[in-house]
Amino acid sequence: MQAYGKEKGELMANKFIVAHIVPTGVKASIGGYVGDATPATNMIASIADKVISHPNVINGVALNVALSNVMYVEGYSLDAFFKGEVRLQEVESNKIGVIIDSGMDEESYELAMNTINAMRAVAGVKIAGIFRTDKNVDARAIKLRNGSFIGEISNENVLLKACKKAIKNDADALALSMSIKIDMKDLKRYFMGKGANPYGGTEAIISHIVSKRFSVPCAHAPLLSKFEIYEETHSGIVDPRAAAEAIGPAYLGCVLQGLSKAPRIIRAKKSTAQGGGDVYGVKDVDAIVLPYSCMGNVPVLAAQKYSIPIIAVKENKTVMKMSPSKLNLKNVYVAENYWEVGGILACMKEGIDPLKLRRPLRRLNVK
Amino acid sequence: MITHARISIRLPKNTLPSRMLDEVSARIKKKVKGDVVRFAIIDAKKNLIVIDASVWKRKR
Numbered sequence: 001m002q003a004y005g006k007e008k009g010e011l012m013a014n015k016f017i018v019a020h021i022v023p024t025g026v027k028a029s030i031g032g033y034v035g036d037a038t039p040a041t042n043m044i045a046s047i048a049d050k051v052i053s054h055p056n057v058i059n060g061v062a063l064n065v066a067l068s069n070v071m072y073v074e075g076y077s078l079d080a081f082f083k084g085e086v087r088l089q090e091v092e093s094n095k096i097g098v099i100i101d102s103g104m105d106e107e108s109y110e111l112a113m114n115t116i117n118a119m120r121a122v123a124g125v126k127i128a129g130i131f132r133t134d135k136n137v138d139a140r141a142i143k144l145r146n147g148s149f150i151g152e153i154s155n156e157n158v159l160l161k162a163c164k165k166a167i168k169n170d171a172d173a174l175a176l177s178m179s180i181k182i183d184m185k186d187l188k189r190y191f192m193g194k195g196a197n198p199y200g201g202t203e204a205i206i207s208h209i210v211s212k213r214f215s216v217p218c219a220h221a222p223l224l225s226k227f228e229i230y231e232e233t234h235s236g237i238v239d240p241r242a243a244a245e246a247i248g249p250a251y252l253g254c255v256l257q258g259l260s261k262a263p264r265i266i267r268a269k270k271s272t273a274q275g276g277g278d279v280y281g282v283k284d285v286d287a288i289v290l291p292y293s294c295m296g297n298v299p300v301l302a303a304q305k306y307s308i309p310i311i312a313v314k315e316n317k318t319v320m321k322m323s324p325s326k327l328n329l330k331n332v333y334v335a336e337n338y339w340e341v342g343g344i345l346a347c348m349k350e351g352i353d354p355l356k357l358r359r360p361l362r363r364l365n366v367k
Numbered sequence: 368m369i370t371h372a373r374i375s376i377r378l379p380k381n382t383l384p385s386r387m388l389d390e391v392s393a394r395i396k397k398k399v400k401g402d403v404v405r406f407a408i409i410d411a412k413k414n415l416i417v418i419d420a421s422v423w424k425r426k427r
Contacts, residue, residue: 023407076404083388141372146409150421153369174427205369205421208404212423296408301388326411330384 015049024056025149025201026318033241035060038088062253072258076211082302088263090277094173097166103136105226115250128171174218189306193239219264221251296322
């Protein structure tokens with residue numbers, strides 16, 4: 001483990017809050033599949049009082065096994081949080097509006113409905129209503145030269161119209177399920193562990209525009225065609241990190257579980273939140289953990305502005321190339337793997353300087 | 368419509384890391400027509416940085 005730059009001063013006297021971020025669509029070796037960053041997140045959650053994370057890190061198709069102190073925050077809202085534009089308020093529960101894309105096979109809708117009903121029956125999730133878009137949103141994935149995926153959408157207005165209807169019907173949070181056009185060869189490569197998740201980048205912008213427009217908790221689950229459903233469940237034995245998809249594409253499951261307790265988004269300028277639980281702002285964050293090669297994101301830049309220590313995990317490799325030194329970042333601890341992340345966080349929580357566990361121990365000079 | 372854009376911006380020389388978020392955000396706003404809903408720096412050489420952005424161009 002190396003650390004360079006200015007060390008953070010005293011820890012906040014109140015809760016120890018850590019953000020765990022793994023960008024989507026970048027073939028992260030931990031978190032680039034479905035819910036495979038959950039063990040690392042739960043390790044962090046066993047040390048921190050609260051963990052701020054996002055759907056890509058925790059979503060495991062039908063599975064969402066994040067510990068109860070992990071907050072589920074959509075990516076656009078996460079960026080807005082780190083820019084200091086919004087705060088997060090804990091809730092007891094949310095009523096969820098489900099928005100489903102038009103123009104799909106009957107099997108797609110049956111799977112979505114069965115998943116929603118399963119979550120109602122088993123997880124006790126509250127559903128405000130199910131709303132279909134007037135026409136297909138026309139979302140598609142685009143592969144960049146470095147192997148990462150981003151997305152484009154043509155009919156975002158039909159998505160936003162359905163979201164508005166859901167909110168008028170008392171939805172506190174929005175579960176979005178759109179069809180995304182991908183190249184099936186990219187899906188096969190992903191299942192073999194050789195390529196990035198082709199859906200991830202497009203899912204991010206779908207949820208981003210909803211967050212931007214409505215400032216409510218939201219998350220996306222892909223709505224698969226009959227053909228995609230068949231391909232996913234008949235791919236043989238897949239990479240273990242993708243196995244949660246191969247056992248059944250009930251993607252809405254993890255999203256509904258996550259959204260049921262997702263924190264509300266409060267405009268930072270609002271002096272008081274209306275009732276509800278604890279409220280957190282960016283200055284309450286004590287550390288941010290993310291892959292070593294993903295230092296070009298808003299939370300990292302915000303960490304520099306607000307003097308929040310960054311823990312860059314080397315073992316979590318991605319297709320990106322933005323290491324801490326490329327931007328001359330300060331206050332960065334480089335951890336070889338998540339085992340080291342645990343040690344660094346345990347030190348920080350107790351007010352121990354992590355560098356004092358390493359040798360050589362720097363001598364102090366009397367000035 | 369949401370589209371992808373790749374843009375290069377030049378930060379002032381010796382921009383402190385603590386100033387980077389504000390400087391990058393201001394320059395993206397000047398260079399891109401539309402709302403940037405997502406961006407990430409994908410490369411940096413001295414004060415020249417390359418950004419991948421998702422841009423929301425609203426139909427009027």
